[in-house]
Amino acid sequence: MEILAPLFLQAGYNTALVTIGAALLGASAGAIGSFVLLRKRALVSDAISHATLPGLALAFIAMVWLTGEGRSLPGLMLGSALTAGLGLLAVDWLTRRTRLAEDAAIGAVLSVFFGFGVVLMTVIQTLNTGEQAGLAGYLLGSTAGMLRSEAELIAVAAGVTGAAIFALRRPFTLVCFDPEYAGGRGYPTGRVDLALMGLLLAVTVIGLKVAGLVLIVALTITPPVTARLWTDRPGQMVVIAALLGAAAAWIGTAISASGEGLPTGALIVLVAFALFVISLLLSPKRGLLAGLIRQRRFQTLVHERQGLLAILRNEPIYDSLTLRRLKARGWLRADGQVTPEGLSAARRAEADAARWQLYRQSHPAEAELLSGRMMEPMARVLPPDLLAELDSRLALAAAKRGEAL
Amino acid sequence: MTATAELVVDAGRRIAQDHPESPLAIAGLTVRYGDKPVLFGVDYATPPGAMLAIIGPNGAGKSTLIKAALGIVPKVTGEVTLFGRPQAQERHRIAYVPQRAGVDWDFPATVLDVVLMGLYREMGLWRFTGARHRKTALDCLERVGMRNFADRQIGQLSGGQQQRVFLARALAQDAELYVMDEPFAGVDAATERAIITVLKELNARGKTIICVHHDLATVAEYFTHVLIVNMHKIAEGPVAEAFTEANLQAAYGGRLSGAQVTRLAGASS
Incomplete structure (x- = not known):
């Protein structure tokens, strides 16, 4: 005292x-x-x-x-x-x-x-x-x-x-x-x-x-x-x-x-x-505890992304964490059926994955710098004009593929 | 008058005083790092309203030229005037954009913090950052397409985004002369377009732009004037007159193949 x-x-x-x-x-x-x-x-x-x-x-x-x-x-x-x-x-x-x-x-x-x-x-x-x-x-x-x-x-x-x-x-x-x-x-x-x-x-x-x-x-x-x-x-x-x-x-x-x-x-x-x-x-920014939590969250996002992509490709999902996450987000019903929200989330994930792939090809150095954020929606990572450029190039490529068929 | 200044006058090179209109004029500029001369006796007067590229091979003293002209590195001798007056008096009319590599990007600052640095002079010593300053900074970020990134930590930006932020900081100064050191080095194509659009827009409003530039292929497309240096001044003038095969050969020597030189110089005419 x-x-x-x-x-x-x-x-x-x-x-x-x-x-x-x-x-x-x-x-x-x-x-x-x-x-x-x-x-x-x-x-x-x-x-x-x-x-x-x-x-x-x-x-x-x-x-x-x-x-x-x-x-x-x-x-x-x-x-x-x-x-x-x-x-x-x-x-x-x-x-x-x-x-x-x-x-x-x-x-x-x-x-x-x-x-x-x-x-x-x-x-x-x-x-x-x-x-x-x-x-x-x-x-x-x-x-x-x-x-x-x-x-x-x-x-x-x-x-x-x-x-x-x-x-x-x-x-x-x-x-x-x-x-x-x-x-x-x-x-x-x-x-x-x-x-x-x-x-x-x-x-x-x-x-x-x-x-x-x-x-x-x-x-x-x-x-x-x-x-x-x-x-x-x-x-x-x-x-x-x-x-x-x-x-x-x-x-x-x-x-x-x-x-x-x-x-x-x-x-x-x-x-x-x-x-x-x-x-x-x-x-909360640079602490050890926050780092652990961030790592867990990244892991969760990776599982969600993989699960969504698997849904689009009609592949079976076995991983229990992935299944839990997809159900928790309301993207899968308890019986394993895909919900409409799940389908649109999967489309968004696919679009972002395609953007990332193109971005990594066209801007390797910059993509490397931003790789820590690749699980975030791309609109939050890149400025709008760059995003528009990626999208138009993807659309062009898709149109070409269509012609080829 | 000091001995060196008299020397310049004696040599009949009173370029600076003879060009009261020139945003940036230098006479007899000589700089050395240690024992190595980097620039020797360079005279140049930037035409008002020009969009000028300073070109030359690596280590030719391009960056050193603008750093010495702005008083960032000491010069051995030479005279610099800004808008016809001594450099120290008119420095506030200039926005300088250094190379990105010179900065620690792990510095604790957001994008907005960096742009606000362009307004520090205006804020003075004691005042706090006001809503007006913040609005100006956000407007400048808007012009380079980075408004949504205002709260982003600068360590999380790509090279192109960093360059846009640096340009926004220069815009915040609302200067009359923009001096940029390799603004297109290591940036993506979209950023290059965004930057050149902003620069051309500034130039259209009567601002003078000076860029140290390394990409000879875009000189004719982006700029109106060139200054070619390689320790000495090799050539100067409008792109159509000075950006020629002979001048490039003189500056770059064996570093460019003859075919390259012909193609580049041919593109401008």
Whole structure:
């Protein structure tokens, strides 16, 4: 029962603020992550997040030297943004100017920056300041003991980032789908890409404290991948990913607030993953269950089609599933007699089968692409003018056959 | 004025400024990919209201020519004007139809979503898609015979259907110049007819059409003008004058047999 209080914002003002901030962050991460995923650059977010570590450590050291106090969130954010930006530029440069592919460039940048960060963290352990413990939270995410000003900063920054993503949603969509067309319309594709990666970097840096630099990637990738299971439309995918990200961050933060020492980032990731598993099983479009059902339905349609064609050819039907289906559709009476509806359905099936055969002959490549739909009525698969052409050619062939007789 | 631009002027090729009426004029256009020059010093001014085919062998730089002219790929040097003004200012008057192969057709979008992309500029940053936009998009789909496919996921379209959707997206822009990259490549005969009908109808209403085209057999039937390139400009002009045996031989060399060339060029006159 302890978890319910923070979940419904009843656990004090600070916890409520942290939860809301985390949810806004989750929404922004899900939204920007969708575009990054559609641009096929999801791994870049991994490079960015790992490249924050040296900046985080350097900012801490610099602030300890200058002020004696190293844990200021804005200072740490600034430092991590600087090295993350450097990492991003390095990936970009390596990809464009050398023969390295982007995945190799990401691997190189990620490991070098993270390794450098780990060395700096070790140096920090030897510093004579009692604050090192505060930095550990940035690795796996920690909202315990978060200051009110920190929560406010995260909430506002996440909100601003979300608004920027909303404003740029159309250029992003266009550049993700068809960069050449976008260029032809005068969208500066290079700068749109830069804005996309810049906002991803902003979300990563804002989310360091809540989700941790090792786990923030899960918040930018998992919700978009999950959303893709639910929709085939770009706008909906972004909105669903934002909602999923917000839900994961909200619930994860609330659970973390209800127990001692549970790392927030890990809980957020687990919630996001649970949402993914549920979606993978149950999504009506791309879910595993829906896939099984579709397969069964296709099987049924094949049996119906074969049965109808057998009726026309006066062939006996032995298959029990076929007989059941034909009777269930009212095409066969219980005594095995064909009904008038059965006969007209059989004629339609025969006509469509002939159209398919002609289409496969005349347009082999296209028919291959559409073969998954060959049990549907053809009028739903092909545009009317193409259908008319097929029909007239079939009529012509039939007339010729008539003449020959 | 920059050094390169002066060079163009010095060579006496101020084609772009000399053709204020031309929807798309280029002067001294040179492009290279890596170390390989793809186009070299191409001058051309599209006559207003033309139906132009850009032809040439594979790798001759046909697609590169229109991409560089529209600012999609960078050029080494050269000048481009649209309707007599610098390219960047008049880009909104152009509808570009890229090759289908350049796009991920598994992208989460319906046919209607893709056509609506043609209206993004009009919608601006903050506004939502309105009923008016949706109606325009559906009208454009109607013109290419795809209205019943508006809600179809684009991954479930055949090649010809994809090409129709791309044309509908261009129609949504209501442009004055249509630039198309191989619109008839890999489409069925019915789609080819549907597309050429729409293009001829646009052309009859005074719009200029430029197509990168690969099927020499249909050049004379579909187009009024040709531009023949093979890294350099080989020939240009009305089909009857420029689509000749000698010019085709110069562009394609041994890639077409002499008999083919004679037959194709003969068909146009």
